[in-house]
Amino acid sequence: MGLDEQKTAPSVVRADAPWRHDAKKDELRVIGKPIRKIDARSKVAGLTKFADDLKLPRMLHMKLLRSTAAHAVIKHIDVSKAKSMPGVKGVLTGQDMPIPFGILPVSQDEHALCLDTVRFVGDPVVAIAAMEEEQAWDACRAVEVEYQTLQTIGSSHEAAATDEPRLHDYGVRGNIHRLENLEFGDLKDGFARADHIREDTVFFEGNTHLPMEQHATLAHFDKDGKLTIWSSTQTPHYLHRALARVLHPLPAHHIRVIACPNGGGFGGKSDPFNHEIAAAKMSMLTGRPVKIALTREEVFWCHRGRHPVLMRSKMGVTKTGRITALDFESYLDGGAYGSYGTASTFYTGALQTVTYAVENYHFRGVRFFTCKAPCGPKRGHGTVQPRFAIEVQLDKVACDLGLDPAEMRKQNLAPRESLTANFLRIGSMGLGACIDKVVEGSGWKARRGKQERTKDGRIRGLGLACSSYLSGAGLPIYWNGLPHSGVQLKLDRSGLVTVFCGSTDIGQGSDSVLSWIVGEVLGVDPLGIRVVTSDTDLTPVDLGSYSSRVTVMTGNAAMQAAERARDIVARGAAEHLQVPVNRLVFADARVFDSENPDKGISFQDAVIAAEARCGTIGTVGSYTPPKTAAKFRGGGVGPSPSYSYSACVVEVEVDPDTGIYRVPKVWMAHDIGRALNAAVAMGQIEGSVYMGLGEAMMEEMAYRDRSHKGHRVFVHKIPSLLEYKSPSTMEMPEVVTYVVEDPDKNGPFGAKEVGQGPLLPIMPAVANAVFDAVGVRVDENPISFEKVFAALLAKKEGKDARFGPSLGKDGVPQVDFGDSLKVKTPWQGGDGTAWNEPKRDKKAAK
């Protein structure tokens, strides 16, 4: 290319289709560049206003009195003393808000304040608002609640064995909330073709999100009959729906939900919460603004974190390590309420086929109700636990067959642009490249299995694991045919571009993502774009910041809105410049002729020309995911516009005398499709490594289960930041991050998710690394020091060198799964529907 040609063909976006998913890097001006987040400086300077920073004149402070019983009927509540306490302005009990709510339409099982039954220690019973927070606290102490205790259901095993009392009167039967049994392909044939079959039982303990920001809500019901809620929520739209439901007959359009910037969410702020609804009602009762700021302990009661899941996995492989069949069972301890649990249950089975090709697949999953804080979606929602089971099992299989675990995985990769056994549509697939990166970076081939000693006598080991995750759920959580995401753009004569979108920035950078995409399409500096998000009065609906959906879904909606705005501005500019529209280029805040770059006007002047020509400029964009291929019942959980892939190698150093180990280094590669901003993407990846190590090494939602004089005490063991152990900076290893780009046609500029996927492989990689170092298996997450020690002791005593749940049938709760729903795989000629209709008779199945 000569100099002149270079001048006439600048390395900027072309007028035709600059936002192709496979656009070359040098065609892009904003996308892929390490631009700072649009809210970074306010965050760093401590100026961001979180929900708890908000104050309104005459504001009251609310406290909740929570249940001290794990399971009981409320016989009587006496609030008379509390009402006369100093400063008290309002008292609410369950009867004031009798309409139930819940995030999923199939499990509307929560009340803002418990109506007649409490189901775990921490369930809210009474709300009191007072002039000062201390006064509300003191008044709560003056409330007398009489409980008639019921049998405590403390675990999945207990729930399976206890039909009565039931925690809820809905669900499958007894204390079983959900029960799934899905079969794809021919399991019998699959296992018959296997040269080697392995069965394992593993357990993944529950853990919680631990966001730095404790949930807070400010509610104001004004004199004009309008309610405004500011809250730390990831899902203002769903909160809006729950408020409209419970506060009936207050019309939905009189309710405004504003999601404040979240100081971390990780899934823990995705449900509508009792305290949010109670604060709204309290404001309606008192006519004053009402704030509630939860304590750290109360955040543990909100929970919605990782389910404890017991899993049995039977895998058939050929001599060379190809998977021929997988029979997987998961037993979820759901806690006291439904929350997202139905989806969680399906997620423990859905994505097994997306990472590796599984020809024949059988999944059985069951979720129980127990007297614990409700579980729900935590980063990696429901897929983390089975990923641990599968990746540890694959390591064992490779060991059994004498294969390199990395090579064996590469043989099994799910093919790109394919349908899985359970009819999930895979697009781009960069897992092979991810494995290559971490294998090379870590020196896997040379260093694995060497048991090198460190200077202080520890033994080194390397472990590898992989994962996949979805870029947004293919279906909304309540049935509707509407777009999942909407974006509005306003352009005015000042040159300002304002983006309106219902999405919520939970620290992951979704506001910035909107600015980058719009900035790229309109050729303006993203730091100059105003982004208005998560305000149900002002912004079009976006379903929320969950399931890694925001970049793909709002990104596509933003792109559509920006394309439309660009068309309008281009017409104005074309007229002004007397240049054909299709020759115009938008870049560097200018609009110019691609054939004569000097001929152009500023973006602002172009907007003015367009406004003069077309009137006020506003555009909209929306996004609806592609139709799913799965048509069988239960096939709605798992489909996604695209799947991300991750592979990692973890290095450990184990002290053989104590079981204490440290993690000095982690290599993590993530197939992100395209990094809209590599620096921010790497932040998400490193954050996932950190959170994953917390789960792998120490975090657990542990409960105290004690009895005294016939009275059972069942309470969270350690609901504090000090005693719920999460890694400090001292435990954070060096992380080598590889951003692998395999653009996906369904993503904006080819982008896929990054916020959750890279967490998944950490825990199994740690377990596998411990095995590589000292030859023991810890089949239970967290892989705590004590468990490594116990396995080492077992090895020393000549027993099975393992720590984990008992193997075989007795290790899992006894559950009748009934007949399976049978689906022919695509390669059997299946069309995505089931070919049988198993009986769902509840009594017969009992």
Next chain:
Amino acid sequence: MLRLPTFSYHRPKTAAEAVRLKKEHGKDAMFVAGGTDLYPNMKRRHQTPTHVISLQDVPGLASVDVQQDGTVAIGAMCRLSDLERHAHLLAHYPAFAHAVKEISTPLLRNMGTIGGNLLLDTRCTYYDQSHEWRESIDFCMKKDGAICWVAPGSPRCWAVQSSDTVPVVCAIEAKVELVSPEGSRTIAASDLYRDDGIQYLTKKPEELLTRLLLPAPGNWKASYLKLRRRDTFDFPVLGVGACVWTDAQGVVTKASIRLGGAGSFAIPAVDAEKALLGHKLTDEVIAAAGEKAMKPARTMDNTDLDVYWRRKVAPVFVARALLACK
């Protein structure tokens, strides 16, 4: 958020005035130094003094004085972060300086004092909880309740001694100075403590701990080794303070091994000490002594980490602590 209960705050200008205020208000009053232990406890309603007597204006409590006889007097109000960097302490009392550095986090050491750490409230996962949480278990005998949840049949409280410095000062035979309206007295540091989770101190409530007195350097060497889950922030679930006196030939003439975080006081590992006497600190002698430390470690299920594991690794930690005394 968790809020402090209401209280009156006093800032006496002399030690005498401080102890007078304490005497005047009796049980309703408590001293506060750095506040890193007391204030969180007050938020959880473990202690609810209506009068809090700050010692920050009391002169002469914040210095490290090397005395004529080689002993060192450390004022109770010395900040932990100052002590961990103190040149004389680092040179002559490295085990003590190390123990100080192992306490909590840098931020908390900037507020916390040595006096406060020596008097640290005993800890227990049934006790160090909010009022609401404790209400749900109907409280425990250490505060507001009747039973010990760790050992429901037990007549006593099993809350755990959790200071990092206590095992060291006990092992090296340091002393403490106590001031009361009746005057002052000096006692062996180990006599300040007793084996009870509630009455864990022998000092009278109105007595004010003013100084810690470290013995002169000599033919002894000490060490401190801490077991905890994370390398910062966490209290010890086992803190081995070891001190070994040797003759010119390197033969052990006296040994003191204290196990912190393993009971309601820093438990002496007597048999392990005996196993060292008359021997040089060889690997074999050290390992044998370590084995004898498992029995006295009375770990209970009321701290972080598994109770049996903490006991089983006690010999390893004691042996490693002794190795550091070589």
